[in-house]
Amino acid sequence: EVQLVESGGGLVKPGGSLRLSCAASGFTFSSYSMNWVRQAPGKGLEWVSSISSSSSYIHYADSMKGRFTISRDNGKNSLYLQMNSLRAEDTAVYFCAREMEYFDSSVVGRLYYFDYWGQGTLVTVSS
Amino acid sequence: SSELTQDPAVSVALGQTVRITCQGDSLRSYYASWYQQKPGQAPVLVIYGKNNRPSGIPDRFSGSSSGNTASLTITGAQAEDEADYYCNSRDSSGSHLGVFGAGTKVTVL
Numbered sequence: 001e002v003q004l005v006e007s008g009g010g011l012v013k014p015g016g017s018l019r020l021s022c023a024a025s026g027f028t029f030s031s032y033s034m035n036w037v038r039q040a041p042g043k044g045l046e047w048v049s050s051i052s053s054s055s056s057y058i059h060y061a062d063s064m065k066g067r068f069t070i071s072r073d074n075g076k077n078s079l080y081l082q083m084n085s086l087r088a089e090d091t092a093v094y095f096c097a098r099e100m101e102y103f104d105s106s107v108v109g110r111l112y113y114f115d116y117w118g119q120g121t122l123v124t125v126s127s
Numbered sequence: 128s129s130e131l132t133q134d135p136a137v138s139v140a141l142g143q144t145v146r147i148t149c150q151g152d153s154l155r156s157y158y159a160s161w162y163q164q165k166p167g168q169a170p171v172l173v174i175y176g177k178n179n180r181p182s183g184i185p186d187r188f189s190g191s192s193s194g195n196t197a198s199l200t201i202t203g204a205q206a207e208d209e210a211d212y213y214c215n216s217r218d219s220s221g222s223h224l225g226v227f228g229a230g231t232k233v234t235v236l
Binding site: 045059061100104118 | 157162164168170171222224226
């Protein structure tokens with residue numbers, strides 16, 4: 001059974017730092033790209049960052065670029081998100097999600113989706 | 128601002144059919160994926176690709192697409208289908224970023 005379990009959330013002051021972790025099990029972690037997605041209280045889903053299976057390709061949403069760093073340790077089946085210079089608007093539940101992306105020749109189209117999600121960890125940025 | 132546009136809310140009578148749409152330029156290159164989210168829970172994938180349902184998703188959920196518009200249809204809506212629904216794709220700039228629609232709140236009357 002695929003499981004993704006986030007941890008590391010909590011209360012932090014503006015300008016502070018926090019490191020989130022996502023422990024993966026039930027699949028070959030090193031074969032999949034992984035993502036972080038967040039959701040501010042009462043708001044919609046917001047894509048945060050992605051990392052390819054071997055960490056060769058990393059992408060960030062513009063509002064997180066330069067402040068957040070995604071990483072992974074395939075030996076530990078773990079995904080991380082280092083968050084620095086935190087702002088009140090970073091307050092959200094942070095989810096990790098497994099990514100699938102491929103070209104399906106049977107429908108002549110490219111597929112991109114998140115098939116498994118963790119339960120999320122709450123980050124609160126407040127003084 | 129989201130590059131994927133969804134209606135904020137729709138309502139459907141119990142047992143009737145509702146369609147939720149998602150518009151965006153990237154949908155000309157990628158099939159949208161759809162997620163159901165109930166309060167306090169993580170999102171759940173309900174539709175991906177042309178019209179694929181993960182294991183455990185009822186067949187009353189279906190997907191379709193045309194041009195820059197993707198649709199999620201619930202045929203015979205049940206009370207438990209009341210939730211927020213989000214579409215997702217890559218962004219349209221080619222920079223390999225992800226993007227979600229703002230979500231559609233589905234109310235089952």
